[in-house]
Amino acid sequence: MKSAKSSLAKFCKFIGIQSANTVEGITTCLCSFAAFGSLFVLDGWMKMVGFVGFLVLAYLVAWAMDIIKGET
Numbered sequence: 327m328k329s330a331k332s333s334l335a336k337f338c339k340f341i342g343i344q345s346a347n348t349v350e351g352i353t354t355c356l357c358s359f360a361a362f363g364s365l366f367v368l369d370g371w372m373k374m375v376g377f378v379g380f381l382v383l384a385y386l387v388a389w390a391m392d393i394i395k396g397e398t
Contacts, residue, residue: 346395347391357384358380358384360376361379
């Protein structure tokens with residue numbers, strides 16, 4: 327019975343890590359597309375603000391997810 331509990335805990339941890347990786351990938355991708363899209367949608371100085379802002383946001387999301395997963 328002890329091994330069954332251990333394998334269930336390992337499986338839940340695996341699923342948690344995989345879902346965290348999925349969330350990180352999706353949010354980083356969305357922020358990257360938003361950064362690229364801001365170059366076409368926005369005008370003037372807002373182009374660079376939107377571009378840099380979304381790239382920084384993508385980096386922060388990836389950094390925060392790595393901290394949550396305990397990889398740093």
